[in-house]
Amino acid sequence: MLRSPFALTSHENKEEMTISNNPPGLRFTIVICATLILLHGCAVAPPRNNPLPGLLAEEAVIPGIPSARTWADQTPKHVEHWLADASEEEVRASFGGIMDREHAYLAISGGGANGAFGAGVLNGWSESGTRPEFTLVTGVSTGGLIAPFAFLGPAYDGTLKQIYTTYSTADMLIKRDIFDIVRNDAINSTDPLRDLIAEHVNEEVMTAIAIENRKGRMLFIGTTNIDAARPVMWDIGEIADSGQPGALKLIQDIMLASASIPFAFPPVVIDVEAGGMPYQEMHVDGGVTSQVFLYPLGLDWRRVEKRLNVKGSPKLFIVRNARLYPEWKTVDRKIVPIVGRTIDSLIRTQGIGDLLRLYLGSVRDGLEFHLASIPEDFEAKSKEIFDPAYMVKLFERGRTMAAEGYPWLKDPYGLEAASKKWRPSD
Numbered sequence: 001m002l003r004s005p006f007a008l009t010s011h012e013n014k015e016e017m018t019i020s021n022n023p024p025g026l027r028f029t030i031v032i033c034a035t036l037i038l039l040h041g042c043a044v045a046p047p048r049n050n051p052l053p054g055l056l057a058e059e060a061v062i063p064g065i066p067s068a069r070t071w072a073d074q075t076p077k078h079v080e081h082w083l084a085d086a087s088e089e090e091v092r093a094s095f096g097g098i099m100d101r102e103h104a105y106l107a108i109s110g111g112g113a114n115g116a117f118g119a120g121v122l123n124g125w126s127e128s129g130t131r132p133e134f135t136l137v138t139g140v141s142t143g144g145l146i147a148p149f150a151f152l153g154p155a156y157d158g159t160l161k162q163i164y165t166t167y168s169t170a171d172m173l174i175k176r177d178i179f180d181i182v183r184n185d186a187i188n189s190t191d192p193l194r195d196l197i198a199e200h201v202n203e204e205v206m207t208a209i210a211i212e213n214r215k216g217r218m219l220f221i222g223t224t225n226i227d228a229a230r231p232v233m234w235d236i237g238e239i240a241d242s243g244q245p246g247a248l249k250l251i252q253d254i255m256l257a258s259a260s261i262p263f264a265f266p267p268v269v270i271d272v273e274a275g276g277m278p279y280q281e282m283h284v285d286g287g288v289t290s291q292v293f294l295y296p297l298g299l300d301w302r303r304v305e306k307r308l309n310v311k312g313s314p315k316l317f318i319v320r321n322a323r324l325y326p327e328w329k330t331v332d333r334k335i336v337p338i339v340g341r342t343i344d345s346l347i348r349t350q351g352i353g354d355l356l357r358l359y360l361g362s363v364r365d366g367l368e369f370h371l372a373s374i375p376e377d378f379e380a381k382s383k384e385i386f387d388p389a390y391m392v393k394l395f396e397r398g399r400t401m402a403a404e405g406y407p408w409l410k411d412p413y414g415l416e417a418a419s420k421k422w423r424p425s426d
Contacts, residue, residue, distance in 0.1 A: 072231035097215025110141025111321025120398025140286035144258030213237030222286030301365035370408035
């Protein structure tokens with residue numbers, strides 16, 4: 001059964017934080033990797049079986065779960081049908097648990113290790129006693145790793161704290177040597193991260209998500225279909241509630257794909273079906289196409305609110321696992337520092353643009369806008385890709401701010417002011 005209205009657009013910035021807040025060696029390796037691939041063009045990565053042809057892209061589905069996902073950059077046709085033709089009984093059958101009540105939405109951005117901030121905010125928010133039950137939760141990259149636990153509520157705060165305060169780089173990935181890199185699809189293996197996801201997102205968690213899905217609550221995680229170069233929104237609740245034997249692995253694959261930065265981490269291959277034939281798609285970090293998302297701007301959300309008889313103005317909460325302001329850095333006149341700084345700037349400004357689009361959409365649709373981000377005066381620096389000491393400090397900062405009553409930014413003017421502030425780096 002297709003769960004119509006709350007479909008998508010995509011993410012924040014996993015890449016930003018992993019590239020800009022980690023040692024220069026990562027940027028160097030990414031640039032060298034890209035150069036070697038362009039020069040040699042003969043990578044010997046695991047082959048893809050039957051890549052999906054572009055002509056079949058619109059009809060490809062997950063076997064047994066046709067409602068598992070949709071494109072995140074356009075309003076799905078079934079949503080318009082639902083808005084226009086679904087009966088009151090049909091609406092209540094799918095969304096009865098979220099009808100005739102107030103709504104709160106949560107969008108969690110990427111940011112790599114900076115996801116510790118979002119995890120801390122959620123923990124502190126629970127401590128404050130003011131954290132709502134979210135009607136809709138979306139996440140991308142590190143936000144996609146947080147989203148299922150944020151969706152399930154304060155009972156999983158301890159899991160978030162464990163994930164974002166106790167694991168190091170060695171617990172997440174295995175670095176490949178330069179010869180493996182040129183023959184492969186990334187500079188690291190994410191087998192350890194895959195194992196960690198499987199440990200924490202198990203049958204119990206999937207069952208809990210399915211139960212909430214039946215109430216009408218929704219959980220979406222974003223990836224990028226790298227062949228199409230388009231964002232994809234995955235309905236995790238529908239997958240969890242599908243009863244298909246491969247549902248749990250698919251959810252784990254989606255979470256891994258959502259956090260898989262190209263070059264740094266391998267893409268994730270997902271099996272699909274089109275015209276009765278099996279094919280494969282390749283998915284990477286959703287931040288490649290967008291860095292934070294809620295639903296397509298083309299969707300008339302006021303009509304959705306009317307169909308669900310939402311009480312009052314829905315509240316949109318965005319947790320951006322990044323800083324809003326730029327940092328001044330004197331860049332060496334060398335290719336690697338220049339390219340690295342350019343990537344940092346592109347991703348930061350893309351993230352600001354995504355936030356502004358969400359703000360404009362919230363004004364149009366009558367949502368109350370709330371934004372949290374890493375505060376300007378947070379001075380700690382990460383010494384590795386996933387530095388537990390750094391993440392503990394960031395987690396505690398987010399937790400303390402939320403427990404004391406988070407000072408949510410309510411409009412984009414704060415973004416403009418933040419963009420004019422410069423801080424010297426170390």
